[in-house]
Each structure stands twice: as structure tokens, then as C-alpha cells.
Amino acid sequence: MSTRKRTWTNGKGEEKTAWVVDYVDTKGKRRLKTFKLKKQADAFAATASVEVREGTHVADSDSATVKEAGDLWIKRSEQNGLERGTIVQYRQHLDLHINPLIGSTLLSRLTVPAVRTFEDNMIDGGRSASMVRKVLVSLGSLLSDAQERGLVVRNAVREKSRSKQKGKDRRLERRQKGKLKLGVDIPTREEVKAIVGQLEGKWRPLLLTAIFTGLRASEIRGLRWSDVNLDKRELRVHQRADRFNQIGRPKSEAGERTVPIPPLVANTLKAWRLSCPRPRTGEKDSKGKHLIEEIRSGQLVFPNTLGKVESLSKIMQKGFQPVQIAAGIAVDTGENDKDGKPVLRAKYTGFHAIRHFYASWCINRKEDGGLALPPKMVQERLGHSSITLTMDTYGHLFPRNDDAEELAAAEQALLQ
Numbered sequence: 001m002s003t004r005k006r007t008w009t010n011g012k013g014e015e016k017t018a019w020v021v022d023y024v025d026t027k028g029k030r031r032l033k034t035f036k037l038k039k040q041a042d043a044f045a046a047t048a049s050v051e052v053r054e055g056t057h058v059a060d061s062d063s064a065t066v067k068e069a070g071d072l073w074i075k076r077s078e079q080n081g082l083e084r085g086t087i088v089q090y091r092q093h094l095d096l097h098i099n100p101l102i103g104s105t106l107l108s109r110l111t112v113p114a115v116r117t118f119e120d121n122m123i124d125g126g127r128s129a130s131m132v133r134k135v136l137v138s139l140g141s142l143l144s145d146a147q148e149r150g151l152v153v154r155n156a157v158r159e160k161s162r163s164k165q166k167g168k169d170r171r172l173e174r175r176q177k178g179k180l181k182l183g184v185d186i187p188t189r190e191e192v193k194a195i196v197g198q199l200e201g202k203w204r205p206l207l208l209t210a211i212f213t214g215l216r217a218s219e220i221r222g223l224r225w226s227d228v229n230l231d232k233r234e235l236r237v238h239q240r241a242d243r244f245n246q247i248g249r250p251k252s253e254a255g256e257r258t259v260p261i262p263p264l265v266a267n268t269l270k271a272w273r274l275s276c277p278r279p280r281t282g283e284k285d286s287k288g289k290h291l292i293e294e295i296r297s298g299q300l301v302f303p304n305t306l307g308k309v310e311s312l313s314k315i316m317q318k319g320f321q322p323v324q325i326a327a328g329i330a331v332d333t334g335e336n337d338k339d340g341k342p343v344l345r346a347k348y349t350g351f352h353a354i355r356h357f358y359a360s361w362c363i364n365r366k367e368d369g370g371l372a373l374p375p376k377m378v379q380e381r382l383g384h385s386s387i388t389l390t391m392d393t394y395g396h397l398f399p400r401n402d403d404a405e406e407l408a409a410a411e412q413a414l415l416q
Contacts, residue, residue: 001049003041006034021045025052051153066110067103069146070094076145085242093138097122097131107143107152115139115156179396186356187329187348189369194327203319205265205272206302207354209235213259214358214382216240217312217351222247225273226297233266234258237383245309255383269301279307312351320354321346355382363397372399 001023009015019041021033033048035041064072074094077087102110102118115136122132140157147155180186187195192211199207210220218240227236236258240250250256261269273295304310324330330344337343348354362378364370373381375398379390 001045003045064151066105067099070142073142073145083248084244093135097135107146110156112156112160115160186360191329198323198326205268208265208268210354212262212265214355221309223301224298230266230270234260241309252385254385257383277303277305277307359394360397365399
């Protein structure tokens with residue numbers, strides 16, 4: 001490997017100079033790389049000589065752009081059988097964030113400083129700290145796939161020191177989102193009582209189960225009768241339905257769990273089993289009506305009218321949101337309908353609010369109507385992958401031992 005100075009005259013008669021690194025790559029092919037400054041050429045030569053010796057060098061001409069590697073990464077993810085929702089999310093990260101900013105960049109030139117600049121540009125573009133973190137994870141996965149294909153030597157995202165930055169990201173996310181607040185993000189006990197009082201029809205068993213088990217919406221939609229044990233008053237989570245209504249495994253290993261159910265839910269499910277929609281057999285009776293199957297253990301507990309997976313949008317629009325308005329848990333939109341009456345919308349617009357309530361119910365003291373469960377048991381009930389996730393989300397809800405009355409007693413004892 002050698003570095004030499006090259007001098008030539010352009011078409012205007014002007015003398016030009018450059019520094020050329022002449023070397024043979026790992027495939028035995030001669031390579032020439034040109035630099036404007038000698039120190040740039042020397043730095044490349046020092047790095048390239050080590051990479052060639054170790055057999056890890058990839059020339060720019062053999063590398064690929066981030067966009068090209070991204071397409072290969074998506075194809076590989078599909079071949080690996082990842083969930084459709086995951087593939088869609090990867091494609092969104094690629095098309096909306098990665099390709100517009102660094103899609104034309106060669107992988108061999110994607111260094112740690114380049115990744116940091118990409119990160120800064122995303123933040124400057126108005127993307128949230130949470131989104132930036134997710135996109136960087138996707139970029140790191142993309143580069144790992146490219147490494148296996150020999151398109152790049154190093155994974156700049158993995159090399160980038162994240163220890164301090166992770167803490168900054170988490171603090172920024174907390175500042176943006178804030179802690180979950182009772183009556184804002186989490187329904188209060190009085191609000192839940194009002195909701196339960198308004199439940200009827202097919203939404204009563206579904207929402208009661210959600211309120212008293214804390215199952216995710218996907219887990220509720222994928223629940224089977226074989227997972228419900230009414231005698232022992234418990235249900236098991238073994239599958240879920242994604243946003244495309246496809247049945248699959250829970251989000252994580254911890255997502256597979258057993259959750260106890262109170263008598264109200266058990267009795268409601270027992271009655272619901274008799275009238276629950278069931279799939280059609282494909283045959284008709286003498287009057288031309290479609291015949292339906294008998295309840296089998298593998299059938300869904302909360303299906304749509306055809307016995308298939310119910311959509312989350314319908315659960316929200318026909319179930320959770322209307323029952324909130326009926327219970328008086330609504331917000332005035334400031335608009336009026338054609339009859340001059342104010343238009344109301346549900347206070348809690350996401351199904352996850354029910355899960356937040358369940359978590360708070362597990363945490364609250366018994367004298368406050370809660371279960372007073374320890375953190376580890378709360379984690380297991382919620383199916384969180386780690387206790388850190390549980391405490392980061394709900395840690396501020398756990399009762400403190402330094403409340404006003406105890407502080408006053410301690411103060412009095414100290415000063416006596």
C-alpha cells in the first residue's frame with residue numbers, strides 16, 4: 001500500500017494536485033482512492049491496511065447505499081417471517097426518516113460522526129426523542145444485515161456510545177410526555193364505576209374483562225375460550241391479534257401469563273359464552289339461513305358478528321368511547337350539532353387507558369379500593385418484559401411511607 005502525489009493540468013491549463021492511495025484489497029483487486037489532502041490519504045491508508053490484513057475491508061465501489069441496503073433488509077425481514085405490523089413499521093422508518101436524510105450515503109462512509117449528524121437532523125426536523133430512538137434502532141438493524149452481506153465493515157450505530165445519550169433520551173421523553181396522571185391519562189375509580197354502570201350488550205363482557213385484567217387490546221381481541229378457565233376464575237394469555245387482525249404470539253415471553261379474574265367477570269363471561277357470535281359453517285338450513293358452529297375451545301371470546309377477529313377501531317368507536325359519553329366522562333368539543341346541542345367526545349381516546357387503570361388498581365392500597373400488590377407481581381400481571389418498564393411507567397403510583405400523617409408523627413416524636 002502506497003501513497004503518492006499526483007499532478008496534472010486541466011483543460012484550462014491550470015495545474016491540479018491530489019493524493020492517491022494505491023493498494024490491493026482483500027479480493028486481490030488493485031484499488032486507487034484519491035484525496036485532496038495528504039493527511040486524509042495517510043489516515044485512510046493506515047485504516048485500510050489494517051482492514052485488508054484482517055480481511056474486513058470493503059471498497060466504496062463494492063459498498064451499497066443506505067437505501068439499497070434498506071431494501072435488502074426489508075426483504076430479509078419478510079423472509080424471516082416477522083409480523084406484518086413490524087414490517088410496516090420498518091418500511092415507515094426507512095421511507096419517512098432514513099432514506100430522505102441519508103438514503104444516498106454509501107454504507108462505507110456511514111461513520112459514527114455521520115450517524116450523530118443524522119440523529120441531530122432528525123431532532124431538528126421536529127421528530128420526537130422516542131421516534132429518533134426507534135429509527136436509530138432500525139438503522140442499527142439495517143447495518144447488521146449489511147455486515148452479514150459484506151457490504152460494510154462496521155456498524156456505526158452499534159459503535160456509537162449510547163450510555164450517556166440513552167439517559168438523555170429518556171429524560172427528554174419524560175419531559176415531553178410527563179408522568180401518567182390520574183384523571184388525565186388514568187381513569188379514576190369513580191369514572192370506572194360510572195363506566196361499569198353503563199355497560200350493556202356485547203361490550204359489557206369485553207370491557208369488564210379489560211378493566212379487571214389489564215389485557216392489551218391485541219390480547220383481548222386474540223383471547224380464545226380455551227384460554228378462559230371459569231371454574232378457577234383465571235385466563236391465560238397465549239396469543240394476540242395485531243392491527244391487521246392476524247393472530248400471533250404475545251409481544252414478549254413475559255406476555256404469556258395467567259391473570260385471575262373476579263367473580264363479576266367470571267359470571268359475565270359465563271353468560272356471554274351462550275350468546276357469543278360464532279363462525280358460519282358454510283351451510284344453510286331449510287329457510288335459507290346460515291348455520292353457525294357450536295362454541296369450540298379454539299374460538300375467540302370477543303369476535304365480530306362473523307366469529308372472526310374484532311377490529312380495534314370498532315371496539316373504540318362502538319364500545320369504549322360511546323360508553324364514556326353515556327357515563328358523563330366526556331369533553332365538550334365547543335361545537336354544536338344540527339339541533340344546537342353541544343358535541344361531546346370521550347375523555348379517554350385510547351384503549352390503553354383501561355390498562356393504566358388496572359395497573360393503578362393493582363398498586364393502590366386496600367383501604368383505597370386497590371389490591372396493594374408488590375411491584376414484581378404488578379409486572380407479572382401486566383406482562384411487562386422487565387421490572388424496569390413497570391417502575392418507569394407506574395413507579396410514582398406506588399404508596400409512599402412518608403405521607404403527611406406519618407411525617408407529622410415523626411416530627412412530634414423528634415421534637416419531644
